[in-house]
Amino acid sequence: MANLPAFCGLIAxxxxxxxxNAHAGHNFYITGKVYCDNCAAGYxxxxxxxxxxxxxxxxxxxxxxxxxxxxxxRTDNDGLFNIAVQGEHEHEACEAFTVSSPTSCNLxxxxxxxxxxxxxxxxxxxxxxxxxxxxFRSTTNHPACQAVLAEYNIYNDSD
Numbered sequence: 001m002a003n004l005p006a007f008c009g010l011i012a013x014x015x016x017x018x019x020x021n022a023h024a025g026h027n028f029y030i031t032g033k034v035y036c037d038n039c040a041a042g043y044x045x046x047x048x049x050x051x052x053x054x055x056x057x058x059x060x061x062x063x064x065x066x067x068x069x070x071x072x073x074r075t076d077n078d079g080l081f082n083i084a085v086q087g088e089h090e091h092e093a094c095e096a097f098t099v100s101s102p103t104s105c106n107l108x109x110x111x112x113x114x115x116x117x118x119x120x121x122x123x124x125x126x127x128x129x130x131x132x133x134x135x136f137r138s139t140t141n142h143p144a145c146q147a148v149l150a151e152y153n154i155y156n157d158s159d
Contacts, residue, residue, distance in 0.1 A: 026086070026087065026088075026120075026127065027084045027085065027086050027127060028084070028085045028086075028116075028118050028127050028128075028129055029082055029083070029084055029085075029127055029128045029129070030058050030081075030082070030083045030085060030096050030116050030128075030129050030130075030131060031080070031081065031082050031083075031128055031129070031130050031131075032056070032080070032081055032096065032114075032130060032131045032132030032133060032134060033050060033075075033078075033079045033080050033081075033132055033133040033134070034050065034051045034054040034056060034075050034079045034081065034098060034101070034132070034133065034134045034135070034136070035048045035049065035050050035051060035079055035133055035134075035135055035136075036048055036049050036050075036051055036101075036103065036105035036135070036136055036137070036138060037105075037109060037111070037135040037136065037137050038105060038137075038138055038141060038142040038145070039141055039142055039145035039148060039149060040137060040141060040145075041145075041149060042109075042110075042111065042135075043111075044133055044135075045145075045148050045149070045152075046148060046151075047142055047144055047145075047148055048135075049079075049105075050075070050077075050078050050079025050080075051075060051079050051101050051102075051103055051105060051136060052075060052076065052077045052078070052079060052102075053074050053075060053101075053102040053103075054074065054075045054079065054081075054098060054099075054100065054101045054102065054103075054136070055072055055073070055074055055075075055098070055099035055100045055101075056072060056073060056074075056075065056081045056083065056096060056097070056098055056099065056134065057070060057071065057072035057073075057083075057096070057097055057098075057099050058070070058071050058072075058083050058085055058094060058095070058096045058116065059094065059095060059097070060085075060089045060092040060093065060094040060118065061092060061093050061094075062091070062092055062093075063091075063093075068089075068092055069085065069089065069092070069094070071083055071084070071085060072099060083096070085118055088118065088119050088120065088121075089118035089119065090118070090119035090121050092118070093115075094115065094116045094117070094118050095113055095114060095115050095116060096113065096114055096116050096131045096132070096134075097112055097113035097114075097134070098112040098113070098134045098136065101136045103136075104138055104139075105136045105137065105138040106136055106138075107136060107137040107138065107139065108136065108137075109135045109136060109137050111132075111133070111134060111135040112134050112135065112136070113134070114131040114132060114134070115131075116129045116131055117129065
């Protein structure tokens with residue numbers, strides 16, 4: 001009977017170690033979309049095409065700025081990406097960002113990066129982390145931009 005508390009304590013210790021290591025070899029999946037902001041709107045419109053073949057990366061750095069993880073992937077035909085990241089990165093600063101676009105819509109914008117929190121110690125159960133949408137700009141606006149932006153009624157002061 002004297003060994004019962006020690007035995008229960010040992011079982012509890014193994015259980016805690018199992019929970020702590022349960023996600024160590026687990027993958028996270030960073031998903032999002034890349035589009036062409038061809039109206040300089042700062043958000044996708046109905047005439048903003050997806051960019052197929054754009055390169056998107058995920059990078060994690062420690063507090064000193066040293067790169068600890070880097071992976072990149074090209075978007076599919078719908079401009080979507082799904083980048084796998086293995087393991088927990090709780091104490092690292094991770095972000096997803098655009099690298100390049102194979103189209104003439106290839107100018108970087110302010111909508112080209114976002115943080116990703118790669119830990120299960122934050123209340124998020126899912127392994128998927130969504131980010132974006134990310135945008136590139138072209139040097140010229142689409143001819144229909146004025147009409148499309150008018151549909152949003154953003155600049156109408158008569159209300």
